[in-house]
Amino acid sequence: MGPSDVKQIGIIGAGAIGQKHAEAAQAAGATLRWIADLNSERAAELSAQFGGTPCNDPSMVLNDQAVDAVVIGVPNRLHHPLAVAALEAGKDVLLEKPMALTAAQCEEINDVATRTGRIVQIGFVHRYTAVGRLAKQIVSAGRLGHIYHAKAHLHIRRGVPGLGKWFTTKSVAGGGALIDVGVHLIDLALSTLGYPDVADVSGQVYSTFGRRMRGYVYENMWAGPPDWDGVCDVEDAAHAFVRFRNGATLELDVAWAGNFPEKSIPTSLMGFFGDAGGMTFELFGDHVILTSEQEGSLVDERFEAAAAEPFKDQFADFLRSIETREVTGANGCQGEVVQRIVDEIYLNSLPQSAAVEV
Structure with missing residues (x-):
């Protein structure tokens, strides 16, 4: 330029x-x-x-x-x-x-x-992380074969951003953990899979911790300290299952807060499973594990991800899009697909006692 x-x-x-x-x-x-x-x-x-x-x-x-x-x-x-x-x-x-x-x-x-x-x-922006890029390269190279299932989870032990402020006010945020961090997982999964057509969506959202307000015990609260007199009418967790028209499925599990053990499970995990291989990685990690058959045995291979600058690389893609008049990053149609999945999860979620009404 x-x-x-x-x-x-x-x-x-x-x-x-x-x-x-x-x-x-x-x-x-x-x-x-x-x-x-x-x-x-x-x-x-x-x-x-x-x-x-x-x-x-x-x-x-x-x-x-x-x-x-x-x-x-x-x-x-x-x-x-x-x-x-x-x-x-x-x-x-x-x-x-x-x-x-x-x-x-x-x-x-x-x-x-x-x-x-x-x-x-x-x-x-998670498309541009080191592991996000490497995962896409491995899938594009055909190392997994036909992918039939994907898993995406992000568990924050006790979070909820800025409790009582705009993040937890449905009229401003549109929802909670699902629309905040869940959309990253959905897009990264669909982008890696090549954005297959969605057949149907089922799911459930939960509001268990944030609604306690003054009684809520937390370990991390990004987006500022809590406003104990504010509003929290959004979910703090969501679980969903997406089926695609090509027969593949996606299992989604995301939470701002939960009674999760501190170290026994990864905070985040992405998994893609095909007939030729399986691939797993932590969302904020630096490597990918590829599992496949080699000489009659199952073998786990570790691939280190090259360093990346996600926001810079995303912006560079945006500048290229301006020049070429074709979006090379996440386009608006893909953003709409992600939001339709989110809408369906909210729509299909059953009401609960002490839960956000959707």
């Missing part, structure tokens, strides 16, 4: 994820033109670090004709309206996960992108 090709980027949302994208944009060779956040102080702090003009009004970013593309990293309920507004303003969009609160909103974003001829890429 030459000097004349450097893209002018606006970032909407200057929180923790906005900082990740600002670092990535700079590292990938883009120029930050604007940083917008309703919290003017936070926008100014990020601008002082990475450049760009701070503001507290996203319309200033969208109305600037010099801006080529925007990154949207704000609370979930704002994904849909800001994405639509950005596309209508002629901007390409890197939209943080989840794509929107519902599949219907995702569909509208995709319709607007098609009509305006703009690019939408979804921030499913």
Whole structure:
């Protein structure tokens, strides 16, 4: 990318994820033109670090004709309206996960992108991790043969992000653990499998720990300390089973909190099982285990994953997408598929006593 090709980027949302994208944009060779956040102080702090003009009004970013593309990293309920507004303003969009609160909103974003001829890429950054990339390479090389089943789990011993704040408020977040971290697992599994057509989805969500509020004992609470007088009307765990039209299946198990033993099971595990081999890895790990038959015996092989910079590599893909007008990362149609699976899990989940109503 030459000097004349450097893209002018606006970032909407200057929180923790906005900082990740600002670092990535700079590292990938883009120029930050604007940083917008309703919290003017936070926008100014990020601008002082990475450049760009701070503001507290996203319309200033969208109305600037010099801006080529925007990154949207704000609370979930704002994904849909800001994405639509950005596309209508002629901007390409890197939209943080989840794509929107519902599949219907995702569909509208995709319709607007098609009509305006703009690019939408979804921030499913786990595709770009060291193990995520290696897993895709192994599957693409045919080492597993026909894959008939996949497993994806993420267990946080006692978490729940920012209890009582927007993460745990359904009207803002759209849901809890499933729509927050579960979407990463779903996309990584489907991406590795080649996004097969979904046949049906069943599942159950649970709200067991966060709803206790002041009685909740936790070990980790990213996204800030709890607001004990706030709202928690979302699930803290979800379990689901997805069947694909090609006969393969996906088992999903995700939890913000649970009574999990500290060290006896991995916090996260991805598994893909085929007729020629099986592959497992930890979501935040540095290697993949491949199990296959060799000379009449089952053999486990360990493959080290090459170092990766996920956010930088994701942004580099976004810049390529802007140039080629074809999304090379997670596209809007895939974001919609993920959200349809999420919607089905919420829809099919049975009500429980003391559980979130879906």
